[in-house]
Amino acid sequence: MPSKAKPPESRPVTITAVIDPVAALASGALEGNLFLYDTNKAEGSAGFGGTDLRTRVRSGDRIIWNVVVLECETYAALDEIVIDEKVCTPERKVYPNTDIAYWTATVKRHVTEPVPYRLKFRLGTVTEPYAVSSPALVGQAGAGKEQR
Amino acid sequence: MAQQQGIIVLVDIANALRSRTLTGNVYLxxxxxxxxxxGQGTPDLVTICPGTYWSDGSQATEQVLNWLPASLGSIPPTVPRSYHADRAQATDQExxxxxxxxxxxAGDPSVDTAAELEGLRRRVGARARRQRGGRAPAAPKVLDVTGNVVTGEGQAYxxxxxxxxxxTGPAVEEKIMYPAQYGSPDMVSDGWYWAASVDTSRPGTYRYTMHIQLHELVWRNGEPAWEPVDYTCDSAIKVISDPKRNAFTGAGLGVLPIP
Structure with a gap:
């Protein structure tokens, strides 16, 4: 009988910021022009398509943040992620042999209360970053009940 | 010149393959x-198509739609177009x-040559076969989402x-839009893209269906292969009789307003 045991799921949780940089620059705000998604919908992530994404994570999960622009002629990049260092320490990396950056972090501990974080973007040639503080990492529903 | 509209189709491929449907896994x-x-950023986008005249009353050209599919959680489309081929070559070279x-x-008895060769095999990574009928430019060498090689089953790719x-769908059958696939020197779309001209003389909301092919990596006897999987998802266009206008000036064609 074939074994049901699957190799450990190593797929990282990717959080993608879809951004309309032209509209954000024109209106001076990210609200309405930033759409956050992640790849963990099956685990119960919520708030897709807005700025208050709730990404469901477990201790040990690897998270990747990247950016997709709706208008490829305008520069947009994730400049900084500010989050409680006890939960994770995001690090800027580049895809090998490119200067295209992504941010990555490993969830250090079991998350009970939602952990909000701040995403800072650089748009166009504007020196001041555009930021949102509404997304958060959230833990498993029914805290304490470990699903194994 | 026709006003060009872009429609971005962002697909959560991993979740679509898991749930065997595009429903709930596409953002437009x-x-x-x-x-x-x-409906920006949701599955329920309704794309507006303004009328056949400019705000000054002169006749406008037809509306043109272009579709650009993208994958959520993959290496983003901002990397160079040849990125997969370049990484395959670079990892082989290394x-x-x-x-x-x-x-x-190898002559040194204290060196475990078998282990070194195994290490080399891991550095080269896995190469997937392509199934006949698959249309994606699925690269043979399997990369992970950070651009490194995938060496075995169970690894995220x-x-x-x-x-x-x-x-297809009502918008096409009722001859509101005329979609076709075009060849293009624009490498953002791998040289091919879908576009349609819209008849803007008949206002109304018309639904259409996109036929989308995803690729799944299937392992058989330790050998990976890209298998095409076909799904559909719906969207709509709304043709209105309002005039077209220039986004910068709010007016039609003609002289630019003096500030």
Whole structure:
């Protein structure tokens, strides 16, 4: 009988910021022009398509943040992620042999209360970053009940 | 010149393959929010198509729609278009260069040549076969979502971009839009893209269906292969009789307003 045991799921949780940089620059705000998604919908992530994404994570999960622009002629990049260092320490990396950056972090501990974080973007040639503080990492529903 | 509209089709491929449907796993965007498109970033986008005349009353050209599929959670489309091919070549090259070192050390009894070769095999990574009928430019070498090689089963891999294979539905049957696939020197779309001209003389909301092919990496006897999987998802266009206008000036064609 074939074994049901699957190799450990190593797929990282990717959080993608879809951004309309032209509209954000024109209106001076990210609200309405930033759409956050992640790849963990099956685990119960919520708030897709807005700025208050709730990404469901477990201790040990690897998270990747990247950016997709709706208008490829305008520069947009994730400049900084500010989050409680006890939960994770995001690090800027580049895809090998490119200067295209992504941010990555490993969830250090079991998350009970939602952990909000701040995403800072650089748009166009504007020196001041555009930021949102509404997304958060959230833990498993029914805290304490470990699903194994 | 026709006003060009872009419709971005962002697919959560991993979740679509898991749930065997595109329903709930597609997010749509266009660049016509300022003219009244609704549902940006949701599966329920309605793309606005303004009328056949400019705001000064002169006759406008037809509306043109372009579709651009993208994959959520993959290496983003901002990397160079040849990125997969370049990484495949670079990783092969690195492994080839190391072969010399392994050969030099092979005579040394304290060196475990078998382990070194195994290490080399991991550096080269896995190569997937392509199934007949698959249309995506699925690269043979399997990369992960950070651009490194995948060496074995159970590792997370980067999905090739979704491919639109057809556009059908009421909007096409009722001759509101005329979609077709075009060849293009624009490498953002791998040389192919779907576009349609819209008959803007008949106002109304018309639904259409996108036929989208995803690729799944299937392992058989330790050998990976890209298998095409076909799904569909719906969207709509809304043709209105309002005039077209220039997004910068709010007016039609003609002289630019003096500030």
């Amino acid at each position: 965007f266009d660049n016509m929010k300022f003219l009244g498109s609704t 492994a080839l260069e190391e072969i010399a070192g392994v050969a030099d050390r 980067n999905h090739p971009n979704p491919v639109i294979t057809d556009i």
